[in-house]
Amino acid sequence: MKLVRFIFGFTIVLILISCGKEPIADFTWEPKEPKAGEEVRFTNLSTDATSYSWNFGDMSIGDDTNPTHIYERKGNYIIDLRAQNGLRSDEKTITITVTD
Known part of the structure; x- marks a missing residue:
């Protein structure tokens, strides 16, 4: 009986996860042509995500x-940028050029 309840519960969780919206990762940055030592501001435009993971390309x-x-x-x-919502995720990758 415990196994049946476990399987039923697991099935419900999978159904609920599959009903959620797919996140869409998106962002912009300023300045568009940053210089070394200058702060770059990333604006997250992702939708339907609950958590975010950034890789800045310099080991950060x-x-x-x-x-x-x-x-x-x-x-x-x-x-x-990886935007996540439960087990669902989406990524956006861009390359920026930093000048002197």
Whole structure:
């Protein structure tokens, strides 16, 4: 009987998870052409997400909704945002160029 209740409960959880909306990851940043040492402000435009995971491309990560970040050196950085809602997730990846 315990196994039947477990299976029933697990099935209900899976149904509830599958009924949720898919998150859509999206963001912008300012300034568009940042300089080394300058603060970059990321504005999260994601929808239907409850948590966020940022990779700033320079070995730094974060989980703030709208983070800021400073790149110490010039170069190209791949920024990745993962927006999650339960087991569902979406990612947006862009490359920014930081100048002197």
